[in-house]
Amino acid sequence: MGFRRLFTIQWKNVFGFTRTMAKRSGRSSLSILFDFIDCYRKRGTTWLNYMNFGFDRQREPAIRDTFATEYKDNAVMFRCNVPERARVIKDKGLFNEAYREFLGRDFIDLRHADCAAYEAFVGRFDTVFAKPASGCGGDGVEKLTREQARGQFDRLVREGKVVIEEAARQHSELNAINADSVNTLRTCTCINELGDVTVLYMVLRIGRKGSVVDNMSAGGLYTKLSDDGRITHPCYSAVGFGTVYTHHPDTNLPFTGIQLPMIDQVKELVVRAALKYPGTRYVGWDVAITPEGPVLIEGNDRPGTDLPQTFAHSDTGRGLVAAYEKALSIQLR
Structure with a gap:
């Protein structure tokens, strides 16, 4: 550097x-x-x-060399995505249009809708989420009831919260972990030079009481899942410069041993999404599990390297450089 x-x-x-x-x-x-x-x-x-x-x-x-870093290695992996596809994934409105079949919920983009269309949309649902088209970490996300959403068109456009989505219903087994936010699975797909898709990792992100998002930057917790979707290690939060939790700090629910539902369907969903468009070789998909099955919440064209390589979730103490190299057909070391 x-x-x-x-x-x-x-x-x-x-x-x-x-x-x-x-x-x-x-x-x-x-x-x-x-x-x-x-x-x-x-x-x-x-x-x-x-x-x-x-x-x-x-x-x-x-051993340090086995870890994929953000500024050096992730910058290389990021270039595995075609710029036009990366642009679509970055923009939540464009992403919703491109991956509509995987969302399991309706949405409207206020950049292409008037006040009447907005009012008709929010009148259909008990709860909606308003999001900025770009950004990360859950910044600017707002949860609104039908009554709260009415008459807010001008404010939301002014504040840049132009992507309005029907709220996803969370599976009861995920609600039991934390019901205040949808707890998503960051699921990373990599495509090699032969076109083979690898689901490289799944990380469960868990929200905190009073927060409508589960992002790490918003105080959320996370833990890397086993290949069959079990929690095998404590949760971790970067807030406070790194804290390990064996139990949920708000409910005292023990984490280790929890089996998440519909994991095979989660993998099938992200593989289908990864193959929908050429040039999306490295994507972190945020997946919600609903009673009807898994759905996409959004995509990340540059999924961070922290979530899958956190020390608290590793039995070997080593990073994923070799796994990234194999899954993406690239050379990092």
């Missing part, structure tokens, strides 16, 4: 995480700081990567 990129680091976060990592590992804050800067320059490791991968405790270069 270039020296100039050091000036783009979120130093306020870095100093907070440095103190926490020092306490967690028994190293000095200065040792952590200089080690992070070295990883940042040589490996493209963000401070979230460093923290979530457990690099404060794992210092062996050969």
Whole structure:
């Protein structure tokens, strides 16, 4: 990484995480700081990567090399997607149009609708979600009842919350984990040079009480699932510079051992979505499981490398570079 990129680091976060990592590992804050800067320059490791991968405790270069980093490796993997397809996936309105058959719910894009069409749409549903067309981390997402949504056309357009969606109903077994938000499965598909699709990982994201989204940046928890859809490790949150949870902090529900329903259908859904358009070789699909089956919530043309490589969910202490290379027919090391 270039020296100039050091000036783009979120130093306020870095100093907070440095103190926490020092306490967690028994190293000095200065040792952590200089080690992070070295990883940042040589490996493209963000401070979230460093923290979530457990690099404060794992210092062996050969093992660190097994982790796919955000600024170096993910930038290469991102280029596996054709720019036009990436543009569609980034835009929630365009995504909904392109993948309508996989959504299981209705939507309207206020960039192409008038007030009358909006009022007719929101009048059909008890609850809708209003979202910005672009963005990530659940920023700007608003949940509205029918009564709350009425008369809000001008405000929503003004605020850029132009994608209005019928609320997805969550399966009862996911509601039992957390009912305040839809708990989605980040499911990553990779397509190699032969056109073979690999479901590389599934990560369950779990919301918190009072939050309508399950995103990590909104305080949500996550855990990597086994291939058959079981929770085999504690949940993790990056909030507070990394916290491991064996039980849901709001309900005290134990996580380990929970079997998610309809996992085979989840995999079938994302494989079909991955193959719908040429040029979408590397996508993280956010999947909700409803009583009728899994549906797509949205797609991510550059799924982050933190979720599938978090130290709390690994039995080997190693990253996924080799798996990414095989699944995408690329060379990272």
